[in-house]
Amino acid sequence: MTLGDAFDILLCLLILTAAAGVIGGRDLFGSVALFIVYGLLLTIAWVRLGAVDVALAEGAIGAGLTGVLLLGAAAKMDDGAGQRPSFRPGALLLCAGVAGGLGWAVVSLAQPAAGLIPLVRENxxxxxxxxxxxxxxxxxxxxxxxxxxxVLLIALVGVWALSPEDSWGGRSGLTQRVRVDGVLGTFGRFLPPIGFVVGVYLVWVGTSAPGGAFQGGTVVAAVWLLAIMAGVVEPPPVASIRLRLLLMAGPAVFLATGIWGFAAGAFMAFDPAYAKPLILAVELVLALSIAATLALLVIGRPRRPQ
Amino acid sequence: MTQTLIFGLTGAALIALGFYGFVSHRHLLRQIVAFNLIGSGLFLLFGALARRAPDGTSDPVPQAMIITGIVVSFAATALAEAIAERLHDRTGRPSLPDLDPDDDD
Amino acid sequence: MTGFLYAAALVILATICVSMWRVLRGPTRADRIMGAQLIGTGGVAVLVLLSLVHRQAGVLDLALLLALLAAFAAVGFVKSQSADGAGDPEGES
Incomplete structure (x- = not known):
């Protein structure tokens, strides 16, 4: 066993410990805190698997956005009672069977296979x-x-549709109260510019190195949320036409380039001569739409009358 | 191949663990978290199997599908959380009512 | 050199185990989140070491991203601890 294998095994044991704590722990808040840790450890696992693009997505979404979403929800829905998972022998047996079957599949598939790598390299x-x-x-x-x-857009429509009649069309979330010279207020003014640059960098670098519209868009979403939570900016009302145009711009531009693909022979076919600028343009617009959609998904339904 | 085995088996264990958490918890938020464990376990299993090339590189097609999956499961999580919160606002309960009145756990 | 880097990464993973204990045990919410933040710091350190081992583009970017998002999670926690999830603990005495 090499040192690298030892690292992988310890990392996987930590991941499993975190997951067991997420399921078995009594405290709802503790379960959510452990889930954030779990996302972080999984990010390291993706780096070990040589999938830095996935690691970026998991780190930004799994450890970042999902964590904040669940922390907010846990604070609202925690009745302080604590919950233990009920003991269900039948389900336990079934789960052991699932684990065994999947484990057997992994062991039997663990032979060298090139997969689709040659095909991707060729094209x-x-x-x-x-x-x-x-x-x-x-x-x-x-x-x-x-x-x-x-799917992201549809999920956002679903979240908005849960708003009661009187707050439909209003701003998402509640008005944030922040002490302007406090730590939170300072954070909200200091971090967003840095984070925005990181987000745009990730989109820009995505065509040649790990990164891309989703990863960069998530960072921009996190930064926007940070500014909103610190009371620096307000989320726009959901009835705002400009907001809706921003949300739709990414998928619309992507669809338009797809239709333009008919010029190159088929739907979504890119002419190699234009492929690079087209992809970059689609990525930039898509990243902005994704950022807005993800941030609004975290803030939740409109809660204030228009 | 060692990595495929280590991470693949971890993924399989995570799926089973998440599944058990999903059926054994009544609190909706704990069920949502368990659902996320199932999803990430599946991605890890898939990603481990994508790393079987003889030259040690990772197959980009599964990677792209996993990124898509992570984003879609986030959208599902956010929608489920919003529904659960609305239910909590209206009924004051963080879980779904029992369908079977005899089953009081 | 790779051996040394792996050994260093293993030591940091061991410190992550210790922080994990704090997240698991609590007892207060702040204890758990501080433990999670400490694991975040350790994770950044592991990623910086791995970026030297793997020599793959983007691993350092990832470390930068995690450092940035740790602050984001901390703000999310602080916000969630006020009565309606919209206040500032510093501003409300």
Missing amino acids: LPVAGADNPVTAVLLNFRGWDTLMEAA
Whole structure:
């Protein structure tokens, strides 16, 4: 066993400990805090698996946005009683069976296989992006990404639809009260500019190195949320036309380039000559829409009358 | 291949753990967290199997699908959380009512 | 050199185990979140070490991202601890 293997095994043991604590712990808040830790450890696991793009997405969404979303929800829904999972022998047996079956599949599949790597390598020169993951996301399997952007929008419509009649069309969340010269207020003014630069950098670098619209968009969303929580800016009312245009711009531009693909032969086919600028343009607009959608998903339904 | 085994088996264990948490908890937020464990376990399993190339690189196609999956599961989490919170606001209960009155756990 | 870097990363993982104990045990909410923040710091350190081992682009960017988002999670926690989730503990005595 090498030192690298020892590192992987200890990391996986930590991940499993965190997961067991998330499920088995009594305290709801403790479970959520452990889930944030779990996301962090998983981020390291993705780096070990050589998937830095996934690590960026997991770190930004799993450890960042989901953590803040669940922390807020836990504070609202915690009755202080604590919950232990009920003991269900049948379910335990079934889960052991699932684990065993999946484990057997992993062991039997653990043989060298090239997968789709040669195919991606062969087509990378005409894809318009040097980062193979970005090439798959925006070119080879652009369909998936378009549908994903649509799913985000639909989820946001679902969240908004939960608002009571009197606050429909108003601003999301509550008015934030912040002491201007306090730590929170200072954070809210100091961090967003730095974070915004990091987010834009991740989108820009995404065509040639790990990064991309989703990762960069998530960072911009986190930064916006930070400014909102610190009371520096207010979320726009959900009835605002400008907000709705911003939310739709990304999927719309992506769809438009897809239709333009008919010029190159088929829906979503990019002409290699234009592929690079097209992908970059789609990524930039998509990142802004994703940032707005994700941030509004975290803030939740409108709570204030218009 | 060691990495495929280590992380793949961890992923399998996470899926089972998340599934058990999902059926054994009544609090909706704990169920949402358990659902996220199932999802991330699946991604880890998938990602571990993507790392089987002889030259040690990671297959980009599963990576792209996992990124899509992470974002979609976040959207599902946010929607589920909003529904659970609304239920809590209206009924004061953090869990769904029992369908079977005899089953009081 | 790789051996030394792995050994250093293993030591940091061991310190993460200790912080994990604090997150698991509590007893107060602040204890748990401070433990989680400490694990975040340790995670950044592990990623910086791994960036030297793997020599893969983007790992350092990831460390930067996690350092930034740790502050974000801390603000989310502070916010969630006020009565309606919208206040500032410093401003309300």
